[in-house]
Amino acid sequence: MKPVTNVIICGTGGQGILLASEILCEAARLAGNDVKKSEVHGMAQRGGSVSSHVRFGEKVYSPLVEKGTADLILSMEKMEALRWAPFLSPSGTLLSCDLEINPMTVNTGHAVYPDVISMMKEQDIPCRMVPAFEIAEELGNLRVVNVVLIGAASPFIPIKEDYWYRAVEERVPPKALDVNIEAFKLGVRSCF
């Protein structure tokens, strides 16, 4: 019986979280797993916090990941990585894009963007930062930040390489395939 792998992909509305989780689900499905994923659309997409829970393995019941059980959390924004840290299992991996996006509460002066790195240190949260934004900028396409990140996460997820590339092909529009494959590869490389 294959154990269930729990992944959370988080960030802010408009960052392409749903596409990243689609690619992960597709790869897991092609690799012969039962897969469930859950996310909330609607109001949350207007720049609010967005998260997608993905679970795969032999047999999956709940589409939601429980606190303390995520094998991997992939965050597209620094502060959101910290927000979701309670979901991380003691042996789990936390990866985050080093991008900071101010919430409106910070812009309007009702709050201050926190010093995320020292807050993580306080709790000994093991977080690996990925310069996904810079990588995407080098590729000349800021819309592939999400695919760089899912590439960076892929070595930490028990799915073979082939399935990842097939999943990217399956889920991105043919016109944008080359740049997305390149983004995925650079993501993988950024981890080593």
Next chain:
Amino acid sequence: MRKKLNTIVDGTLLLSGNEAIARGAWESGVHFASAYPGTPSTEILEAIGDEYDEIDAQWAPNEKVSLEVIAGASFAGARVLSAMKHVGLNVAADPLFTLSYLGATGGIVIVSADDPGMHSSQNEQDNRLMARAAKVVCLEPSDSQEARDMVGEALSISEDFDTPVLIRVTTRICHSKSIVKVGPRREVPVKGYVTDIAKRVPIPSNARKMHSRVIKRLKDLSAWGSESSLNRIEDGDRSVGIITSGISYQYVKEVCPEACLLKIGMSNPLPWNLIERFIGMVDKVIFVEEGEPFLEERVRSKFLIPAIGKDIISNEGELNPELVRKALHPGTTKAVTYYDAELPARPPALCPGCPHRGAFYCLSKLNGSSTGDIGCYTLGLMAPFNALETTICMGASIGVLSGIEKAVGREGMGKLVAAIGESTFVHSGITGLIDMVYNGNTGTVMIMDNSLTAMTGGQENPTTGKNLRGEPAPALDLVKIVEACGVKHIKVVDPHDLDEMENIFKEEFERDELSVIITRRPCVMCYRPVKKSVALLDPEKCIGCKLCMKLGCPAISWEEEKPEISKLLCWPNCDLCVQVCPVDAISKDMEGLE
């Protein structure tokens, strides 16, 4: 361009609950579908529109019309589906309660997508109660496979028992994806329209007979339900028996895989024989259900058994595996290594370039505010605008404004206007406006026309000139319809022309007669800008006055003493910050745009 669902692998697709309902409808030979968009139900009709040409699919102006149209198609023998969010069923309740008496000729499926936890809604009503009140069948899928399967089941039940069937899903079903075994479409002929007055005209003498039939139908269905695979006992440790339905079933299986449980797939009418058998099998009964104690109250009042339910599982909010674990199996609670850090909230905000921003900026600048409605513009309540102060339901902004005037007069109303989107106006705001004209109100209604039903992700509506499939359709003329209601003062304005917008508000605040302002500019989801252009700040010129921060634009943040404009977020076709800067420190090349 067509969206594509994933490729079929081993006869399966990975589908959301909404996509699975669309698939189920297509496979079961549904001919006609209608809906008004509403989170979390919207993607059902979108998926039908994108993927399944054999189904004639359309957006209705509101849920009541949607249900009436599919009722007519059913009378003519077509298989039909109508989808809506939970509060949409309130709008459609009038036809629903009587359609229950009339029954179905072609199978009728009505999907109600409830929103426990209120991710995108104003209340968390449990529409199993509506199904019971309307005396229609209620089915509750617990994942995408069941969502697909139950559409076919629902159509058979509808035709066999002559009843509309409500499929009650929740956000977690609609927006979760899981693997679904799929099949081909089965064509079912449209039976054709045959006059049957005794069946379709509920004058009292007919309706009394219909009601008797409805009551017998519920008894027959309850007996049938005890034998149907929709409801099933999963045997296990009989010291406790868990009765559950919908998504809660998945959480119970996750937390207590060994439990003896009764999974209810048809929650109205309840399968009494099966429930009685189950109660006899187990030592004690626990109800695990999200929302109201629907199963619990009905079963306990029928069999007078002691049981546990809402005393350990709240009827507020959404359930999740942790809450169910805490209630059923507290010993197995997962250790949490990292605690919740105190972080600034990240509430939703109007998008960069949003046409509503100009209107709310000006309203706020003049110390005005609004009675609000359901749509993106509800975000006018957020800082820095603070320019919206009531919301009830679709269309209520107008009635609420006129009621305030009735209570405290034109003076007492101050600088309040009604703020309503064009789609919401057509849905049910227009009747409020007719009421205002008819009953001599003054005041100002602001119809915020962004050429799209935006909050639900961007759908066409009767004013946009396109139908559900994006084909050309006649566009409702808002100016003419407002005129026809009897409104004498109508102004159309681009809300991003800030001077003009502000002047119009000033004029209308002074006016002693009813007026309508139509703010017209397309939603940023309507188009892709043709040229890259971002606002540039000249820090030498900037005096740090913070006027640009009053726009509440996500692209502008305050860094120490100066604003910073994000290249990533700035919307090319917007120059609001250029307009508000008093010292011309922000510039933008707008040539070639618009």
